[in-house]
Amino acid sequence: MTTNPLVEFLASYGPQASSNNLYDEFVVEAAMDTGCAPLEIEQPLVNELASMFKSQSPRSVILTGTAGDGKTYTARKVVEAIAGPDAIWQTTDKIFDLSVPSCPERRIRFIKDLSELKEGDKDTLFPEVKASLLAKGSDTFVICVNDGHLLKFFRDREVEGVKLHDRIADMLQNDEEHDPNGHFRLINMSRQSHRDLFERILDGIVDHPGWAECTGCHALDSAEQPCPIRANLEILRQKDPASMRARLKDMIRMAAADGQHLSIRQLILLTVNILLGDQKPGKELLTCQKAKNRAADDDYCATNPYANAFGQNLRERQRRQYGAFAILEEFGIGLETNNFFDHSLLWDTDELPGDPIYGARIFASHRERYRIDPSANAQDFRREMLDQRRRLFFSIDPDSKMVREDPRRNPWNLSVFKCGATYIRLADGAEQGAVPRDIARDIIRGLNRMMTGEMTNTDDRLWLTEPSGVYLGREIPLLVAHAGRQREGPTFISFPPMQGNGKAPVLRFTPMQRGDLAVDLPLRPTLVECILRIANGALPASFSSECRRDIERFQLKAVTAIHEASRPHHPPPQEVEMVGGTLQSRPIAALVEEESW
Template structure:
């Protein structure tokens, strides 16, 4: 009988298996007990401490936990139940709603495990009581409700529409809280926590650390594939080593974390459940038909045949071991696939991968030949066929080439002369991460700022302006959306000014995205005239335009977003009456914007006499 590790058998339940056991907190708990997993793999619940402190207080507030499927809502509820004295066995019975008396306040806490599981009549009854509780009308009852965002709003709206004005007013406040991402409102006795607004990159690192450093990896001892010196030919343990943090850290993990941050900055949410699924798939993914995930037995089979191309962890990141239809069911694979890693490239990378073996390239040896499992052995046979004119296997070569690009993206050393982000759709991602980090730490970001302003000027004016020290707001007459905008409305400095409006970049409220702001120092409050959040796509657009691309070539939607912002901003600045009119009653004074051959902007005063 072949050697097996219970940890591997257990981890398969977290992977993209058809049974879908990873979908339910209750099923995972039973598997933990069955396989004797200790400690259990989990993340520190994002809002657990705050929710616990709330219900342990003498005046607890009602709590609603929202988010998408897999964000840990049920886990939070179960922990609150058990930590406050609830019977774990009663939780397992499967009731939709459970209740217990809170020790500190003596109030009855009602926990709704999942709003979507309730019938219409059960929902109506819940909302009737919850509405009373959140407006302070119930002295003895508080609620903890887990609900998906859409389900919560749709169900509450349907109920409130059949009620009076006060009930509908409560719904509107809750809706506004969710839209505005506020956790509380003075009018309601309610805390609303959206678990989808959390940083996936931090959670992923925590989960991977638990996966690869779990003490039950020791059960591999005695396996034929594991040598006494710790070396191994087991594909599972090879993939594990790629994810482990050595003395210099894991580049693989670092790049994965950066992709998570970029996805968040592009408003692409990855549920907690999918993060764990991703980690397991990297370790156990198997492209052998109908296998999907490795077992200890199939891992031994791959090792004996040295068929590591089927267990490539870099391809597993994108769900390459799954049929396309099944892969599309998981948000994490769709999100990571959107970066185009494997499809995107440039000449430096492809020249290295295709001709480096024959050029005696030192870089090829370091980056391809030295990876004995997923580099040369998984690629060079296809390369030779391609270079020797074998065209029948061109598809296999292109797939192998794509996997090498993926491998390079996740393994290129940080100090490499090659930029891994050139292998993605968002080639300015490295700059984006540096810019966000600089804004957060208040370090010098002037070079990136100048680049962004140049992109803005070229978009706003439709001319090849090289100036990145001043923002030009120009229109073209009519609706102001003409391709060339040469009538200058405002020119704003990009450094802080004491009297006049200026352009400023700041980190957004989510801590993940930069925000473009126009500040009027003379106005009251924060002085923000208008602002625009720069998602990753917006940032990429501006960098490409600043580097010579035509404004609408990368993204027509981004082009429209910036033109809308420009027109809105011009109107708001007009409303501030910042311009002192020099025109007399019988003439109009305009400023025409022109650009010389060096990309420098110039303004010319034009006076138009009005006929009487």
């Protein structure tokens, strides 16, 4: 059997203690040790920055973001794009100097990690950095640093004059990339599109030229005992809507919208674990020899990529150390199900997609043993059912005709996000500037039910009630502050276009054409799931306290905006009641009489 050094190289990115390749400064050395080309991940930002530095007016750039977001990698690729692949800094270099092609007397100074410099070195460097960011210095900088260290660097050293600390803090808070005075760029690598980033990582791994080294291995062409590494590789290659790649992109996108950022480092680790994960005792990742052994023993249960995606090849304590597995585990994939999926799996119907390796081949024997003696085989069968549900989640297109005709087949029924497919449609619509009308109406109906406590069917306008829930007897359930029609009249609600940067879409309330007083409700996946479940019949009192707080904050801000926009005449409170499933309002008699006094 051929041993491919690429497998060893990729394993160094996986969930094991020796994964130094997760840090850019070790990448080139590791590639040389194994004889593999470094892992290349397309980064459109590289060519953009290289062109800017080659121009007559280069500007300094700050690359910030959380650890593992590719700051140093991007800086290194910019150096290569400007000066060629031979212009590589050594791992011991803290600062790498490069001449500006258009002006040889000027330098570009690449600071690989500002936080790693000694305090004395930072003090020496500070005047040059500040001058450059104010367009007064002779050098241009590329500074790699996380947010906290960046702000501390300026806060500890700025005594008088222009306060760059305050300017940078505002830019970070408002997600602004360009300095108001046009002197530098602040690029937050954590704000990249997770979906596109993951696509590039997958392509970089599955299209790596090192896979050609598998040529000549008998397992490569074996139909009876196929190599599990190559089998998993083919699963990751697939790009159609009914693929593992498509569902993972959806999950990563939803996690980002819920405020759970996955860095490049974690996404690479996740991909490698899907590809090489091994549940047999010992090391957690496959080698070529171990892959041969699993194939010879027909033990593909141990190499199941649909389980590896959730770190099932790791002990629980290990799994918790890695953000990728902890975040994906929160989707509850396979822990949720319905009768359609379980009946089809138990009785082996032809209504579900199969898999030549990870379907009946590993499941049929467990199913038969369970049928013969359920009590003795229940535990093993439950575990195998869980893996099969996970496989189905990654193997069904939620937008297919089959699913539209029978919603029970929707793969999102196998997760805690039953409305996951709807959320993806919502996010796609927001990016394109046109949220689907049916989703908008469902969201408005759900919000009305949550805010009024009534199972209303009103879905063409939003009824904003006081979040305190002022009760004045059974006939007066709540006080209404204002009714905003969707895109009608002086006060309206809308779903403004959003950029594909991983943020959640928003519902925007604009009182009396006062855009400066607009109030946004971020439509996080968890909140949308809550709203849509209530819109579809769940009781308004059943939503979580976290979602309740989100709605109450939105109500408070919206009511405040209404009062501010209507000064000096505040709209009088009114009763809100439901008549025939529709919300209606009327003046509160006691208050009207009081005003007449």
